Amino acid sequence: MVTVNGVSYKNVQIHDPFWTKYRNLVRDEVIPYQWNALNDRIEDAAPSHAIQNFRIAAGEEEGNFYGYIFQDSDVAKWLEAVAYGLAATPDPELEKLADETIDLLGRAQQADGYLNTFFTIKYPDRRWSNERDDHETYCAGHLIEAAVAYYETTGKIKLLDIACKLADHIDTVYGAEEGKLRGYPGHQEIELALMRLYEATGDERYLKLSRYFIDERGQEPNYFKLEADKRAERFGRESLLAEGYYHLYKHNYEYNQSHLPVREQQHAVGHAVRAVYMYAGMTDVAAETQDQSLFEACKRLWDNVTRRQMYITGGIGSNHDGEAFSFDYDLPNDTAYTETCASIGLIFWAHRMLHLDPDGKYADVIERALYNGTISGMSLDGKSFFYVNPLEVWPEACKRPDKKHVEPVRQKWFNCACCPPNLARLIASLGGYIYSQSEHIAYVHQYIGSDTKLEVAGRHVRLSQKTNFPWDETIELAVSPDRPGEFTVAVRIPGWCEGAAIQVNGQPVSVEANLHKGYAAITREWKAGDIVLIVLPMPIERVYANPNVRVNAGKVALQRGPVVYCLEQVDNGAILPDISLSEHAALYARFEPDVLSGVTVITGEAVRGEWPGGDTPLYAKKKRIEHSVKIQAIPYFAWANRGAGEMLVWIRER
Template structure:
């Protein structure tokens, strides 16, 4: 076992150190605080009329012996509560709310009462399944639920200073450490649904206890070794319950061809192609990056980089969505990116951000921040309605509402749902938005990195000075960012500013003096090294033009099609603006396009307008097929940001447009 070392990698500034005051994101942060968190509390208590029941808090009360009844819901229902607690923690960090904190404290007390004397905490097994602990970690999500609880515990401790939930998490983690490992009597296992790996690293960072980091490293290194633990585990269940028992297991069919579904088909250091359940994969990749960084493990770092390249260059949608296959919510094969059956679970884009954030700590390359930006502005917030009261689990790139009744498209919903039986996405999105400040800045001893252009204030210690940073912008609609840099005393240090990959002609000016960006550029960051004084201002101009985006020729479904992007925002056509039969619309290759801000629709957005062509229906009213090519007519189109689709009722939508 190697020993962890600190190193000089980028350290992100905590959400507690960054105050967001951004015209675009502040409304989302406020929406999570004022609408989503209270709404989700009502959902967790089964008080949303017409929504799928949760029963999650009721399960905890039954497990604590305070009420009678049976467990209800998915086996991982506990995690809905702890993700809610994590979102609460981040929200309290930005805006204190005594009533909300009291509600969270009472929930934590409930978890404490449900915890077993040995530290175990999982309501499904406490309620009537005590003798089935750890017999099917492949499917039963015990370690997954523990991971989400640990993350909530760390966040709540960091924000409030209260250690109750952290004590619960440590007690559980200590127990887990006795169950899994290489010592005699321990299980040589690992989670079926990853997530505890990155959580244990956070617990190590919060407590300083190296056993948590070592346990995370163990889970990473043990995965996929032969003999495969899940095969041995299944043999044990067959011996105990009979072979027919295995055939009735809900996940049985997903493993008929091996163990790629949960990425245990190979040791992680040999994995090069992203496979299996997309959320499990990116949670694991994030944990791999954490462990690789902590131990300065070059072999594990290289595996992370190879997997990153495969995901982002072969299997990622233009919206930052991943996991194209609805069968198993999974990655498929390279360039298989169907639009109308895309699964692209909201949680998968969120997990991609978690992973990219950790890769960015390993290597300050803009490609990671670019993906964070793409997913933030497109594939994540599309999962929530603009009023915060309905949600998408699946985020396709093309929808024909009537076709959603077909068996192969039933996972696609043309409108957002109030809640889900499997409600992982809404609280996951809430915790992402509430912790947004985490993704904006990083630092080393003598440099501060600006990764995301989000209006915010923070303080950092650089070159022995306290430095105030204040970012002002109307991004993503406007291309201008003003960054005030004010040290207490004049000091020499570096401010590194990401130049997005989509920006061709950026301009950076410090106190009116233009910066030679090409000379200052390192891995996509313009590094400005000078003696900074209070009142210095960096003005960044990113020249947002409307871009016609094309897919790799191997992405067959997008042959002859174009997508529209302005800045970080990917656009789509909706029936509400363009009528039905959107696939009939063709955009001429040289057609001029115009961007303009529309304060009157969808909460205020920049739209793209232009003239396209579509077929005339004249003479075709009663004819299904004919010999005469349909005549084209000029047709005005309006494209709206993908994240805002399906907020004006049910209708067609598509991102990729035929080009002619």
């Protein structure tokens, strides 16, 4: 295993035409909007009650717990997004609001370190009795992540102390030692959070607990079965039938990946978010302990996810029943679940794999998910959200029971509101995904206008990117060490790109001769003011699915650079599946500053059919008359910002 070091979001300043808009949106609109949502101030939106739950748990107000059992995690993710936002733009008023929220969490924490409003308010005698379903460690994990981020940004220790007390309590509950429960999380998340806490504090207990959760999972006898047997003994076996997750566990434990020890798992199965959070934790543990067998399991699962179970948008988890992976090549478009959180979790995992194995394929997946399957989950004004991200929508069909999970327009909020704050924290922390470094190599993973400083080959090196990516193919990278010296700058050549060209100070550099695992590694004596010009040609590409993806047989998707495109009814009329694109039809890309806040659109000619004479029988023996039509495709991430209507990614080809 080769380990490279990430560059903290705190040390990267973003000034990018594309992403600055999103980051400003998160700062100015999304974080305030989500605070209002957490306090039930959004008219006609699903209530949250999350802040109120903490006030009740702290004994400051009367009332009952409201919401899902994991409602606390929404507050934690909001705090994490605030932390990242403060790192980019100090805001005393927002920081004061966050501090007051942290004070509230501290008052709600129990004397033994336990912190979970559902059990404190509703079932104080049932703590740790159903970790399979009750999300106690999941909520704790998000609180820990928020605490580390807030400490890193502000230097304030109060939330970190709360998180350490909670983690210490959990360490007394679970483990291999006598008197502890031999259990592990029902919804994975705390594994990666504990690794962040270990990195922040240096306390090896957190590393040990994270590794325990990874190693214990899937061992026999299955802990969740033993746990359920105890509940049956305590509350009666009929009580199990009333549990919300009963149908998912009736036959097997694949739903939360506890069916086998993690090193024996061959295929990604079960709830997609739980899976990728676990895989991210596995990668962290493998990196810290240099556990080759665990890393091999991560690589095997990576290949299965990205080569057999990932949508072209970077979405994962095709099955709405259980928000889950189904089986290889089962990637339906109109019933796709592809939860926003799943794409975000895929990015978390890919980021960790990239630092354990510097290979451009991981950064390619980060890029695919960033520009497609994640930001599609939020409207362009930051005030409505998708939980589910399908690749084909017919609004009328969303009334069907098998498509009831698909929404044709974004919603103001959700009862289960994990996705909006998750997306906010991803965008706010974007600076951490652009660069990394090893002793002699500075890596550029993502093409985002930004500045950072690294330490490479004993030198302080400033990197600065200027680009209009993803619309423009040119990136200017300035490399300025504090003193001249030899080291390597490795710039990613995306998997979608052919014919990339690089110049250093106007002199061509061979991409092919320097290409290694997806990176053009330029080794030379660098001096202040050196300029690397990277050109990544972006013709409109036709993309075809593996023939095993049966629903896409005879269809084509359009992609330009990292951006996947779709047709919308507002541009192309109704019955989008009736449109067919000639194999040799000319297609044109044009930037439209007034369309969808400024995007590059794709235009061209296609074919539609119509009945002669306007007669429209249900069935006929004659083929319809075909005629030429103009089409316009827009970036997938921007669909459903102009009202409800049909949408289609995969287009028939003729």
